[in-house]
Amino acid sequence: MIEKLQRRFMLHLDPILLGALAVLALLSLIIIYSASSGSIDRVVGQAINILVAFLALWLIANMPLHFLMRIAVPIYVLGMVLLIGVALFGDIQNGARRWLNIGIATIQPSELMKIAIPLMMAWYFEKHEATLEWKNYLIATVILAVPFLLILRQPDLGTAMLIAASGFYLLFLAGLHWKIMTGLLVTALGSAPFLWHMLHDYQRQRILMLLDPMKDPLGKGYHTIQGMIAVGSGGSLGKGYLNGTQTHLEFLPERSTDFIFAVFSEEFGLIGNILLLAIYIFILWRGFIITANASTYFTRLMAGSITLTFFTYTFVNMGMVTGILPVVGVPLPLISYGGTSMLTLYLGFGMLMSIQSHKTLVQS
């Protein structure tokens, strides 16, 4: 009986991916314990986040693929409505209009869009698979660009760029011609000055600070400098678990969220970092296998985008902590404290698992 239940439970879950996620989930709890200087509350909180996210993962993994196809448009429309709602009635926090109070809770619609946009674009390409031509790519680009600009205006540079990246991956995987891609890249670079004007002062400061964080070591450069000090002083072997001075003496900002990688780096050193990166690459690899074996155009695009976006998140977070990217407020996937980010990521992995396990069932 129990064995049967177990089998049913695991039926649509990918054990390889699940194993890697479990390792990172455990690591997350361990690092948060150190980052929060031994706060059990924080560890329990993250454990709950993981459990909730896992529940979502299980549900999505058990959904048939056509379910994903069916919800793509409604979710995208809902996301757009909410985004427009934010633009009109959103709450302002820290100078950014990102949150929408819907009565029972305050939500951040841009998080939803992280899933809704690739879903919508993949759905759109699936619909026009047989007759793809350049105007389909253009429409797909519009599907991406509108919410992207809305999020950029909130302003939320980090999320906007990551959503742009996930959309771009989708266009790329959907077979966008190299020439057009080059054209897009040139356009993107060409519109950089225009984007620069759209940016808010604090976003510009962050980019400028990246160029020379020492200009304002106690102000705007503080995050980057303290992050780099934590990483650099960790050395090859690290200072040892719970022994990071930057962490435990609280010089490091955002220790259990955006800068948790600095905590890990300080305490486990270069060796730990390489091992951690290896786990991320392993997940990336598994995602690619699932993508390569996906049965339909929709699922291939979806799986590819989810996988690439996941690793992009990782790169952006680590790049930001080590000072090669501006501080854009992106958490370290699967490790940083936070329910929303955990939920979004696990939903993505749930889709991957669903794609992996349902491919035989829907193969035409």
Added chain:
Amino acid sequence: MSQHKELRDHQREIYFFRLRLITSFVFMLLLALLLVSRLVFLQIFKQDEFSMLADKNRISVVPIVPNRGLITDRNGIVLAQNYSGYTLEISPAKLSKDMESTINELSTIVDISAKDRKRFKKLLTESHTSNSYPIRSRLNEQEVARFAAQSYRFPGVEIKARLFREYPYKDRTSHLIGYVGRINDKDSEQLDDKGLAANYRGSDYIGKLGIEQSYEEALHGITGFEDVEVDAAGRGVRVLSRTAPKSGDNLKLTMDIKLQEIAEEAFGNFRGALVAIDPNNGEVLAYVSKPGYDPNLFVDGIDSDNWDALNNSPDVPLINRPLRGQYPPGSTIKPFMALSGLDSGKRTASYAISDPGYFMLPGNRHQYRDWKTGGHGRVDLFKSIVISCDTYFYSLANDMGIDSIHDYLEKFGFGKKTGLDMEGESPGLLPSQDWKRRRFNQIWYPGDTVSVGIGQGYTLVTPMQLAYAVSIIANSGKGYKPHLVREITNSTEHTVKEIKPEVTVNLSLKPEHLEIVKHAMTAVTLPGGTAAYAGSGAAYEFAGKTGTAQVIGIKQGEKYNANEIAERHRDHAWFIAFAPADKPRIALAVLAENAGHGGTVSAPIARKVIDYYLLGKVPPQSRYAPQPEEKEEPEND
């Protein structure tokens, strides 16, 4: 168009998709490689640099202020000490309310007087280096307890326990010991210039005057340090290492506080100065500047009322008279003139003049008057000193010429600093032709020379200089640099550094010349001499010379009448002395301002000081005078 479109080849599509997938995977791996190289750069190549920065972040160096050295007199009686007490301090930067209302509220808990407020305001304007400033010092236990209970109401105000400097002898030692005060902007600039700023981290006080200033380096000690691990908020987490501070050196002075007090008491109500030196080694035995002031007032910043009172007093208590008071030497210059005359060959012991009561330069009708109308008759060198004959020295000065006088007197230390180990010494003034040309761009007139012979004219001396000069005569031409500190004790290493006597000058004076001058000075205190009254009944040979320094000039044909002249314009009374004359152990110079004749005021002061020093005799009015013994109760058998 759409008819041309074929259904896509599924296999071909999969192939292209996988190609793109592999491309993107390779791209991701490149990103990962970028991260790894960045991590290698930061964690391997830059590790040392970032470790240092991490340590700099977490380790805060907290200074531990050393205890300031004690100052004692030659017998170990403490003249400057530290006591621990509480101050109430305000950190202006941390206040939540404005200063005025904070102080008003504080005054409901702790007694804060108007003087405290004034003193505090003055402190704020003078110093910007410190974070907190005392509004009240010397809080008692109850005040400390009251504030502690209410301290939550006063962010930026705290009670600090620390050592305070105290001068138990107050105005008796003010000009000698000086005082410490809070480090102001000027002090910190000077410390920076001297490269001492690091050693004064955490120090609030610095020697401002006197011994406290001149021996600042020794007294301050070496600041210790604690490496404290702090968190980002600056809270100390634990002490990593500690370098103990080294207390400042203790100073043992050459002076005898009891002698000093007896000397001060002997002045009575007169203002003036007294410097007593041991001629055999230059040790300063007493250093009196009257009136003094209470140096304790200055330690935490003086309030404006007290300051104004001291600064505007006609008695100028703030001037360090022995060192910085410059006066005409008057007749006290005569023994030095006499030695110069003998040594230069311009006079012999047997040469005598006939004194008509004045001196006239050839071809000039101006009369340089002797203090005694009608003159002293036949006067030789011996008599000229004993009765202080002016005419004799007018004539001698004229015969020697100013430059010769300058060169001789300079050997006795006139016109230059004695080199006393206290900052701020004045050099006095010894005129010469050259000096007058430089100073006034005028030539020297023979008439200028004449009055120099009796210690008037341009000549100015400090009491310190005169005491040093007479110590050279006392010691038969050998001079020792006067000094105030006898021993410097390093309290950490328990080593004692004794200050060795330093010979400054060794004049090759003929013994017979010295003999006659010393003999004459001894006769000054004997019947017939100008200080006979002060010398009566002395149990030792008491050599001295009176002097009267004019404060205002007397016109030709007028007569000086003390009773008709305002007290402040009366002559200063000098007396220089040494004893016992054959083997001197003490040499001194006494100046009583506006006191009239040296013989009547200053010589008795000198007598009392020497009586105590040589014989242990305490004047009956002194607080050291033995109290009449109480009769003991007869015991019952």
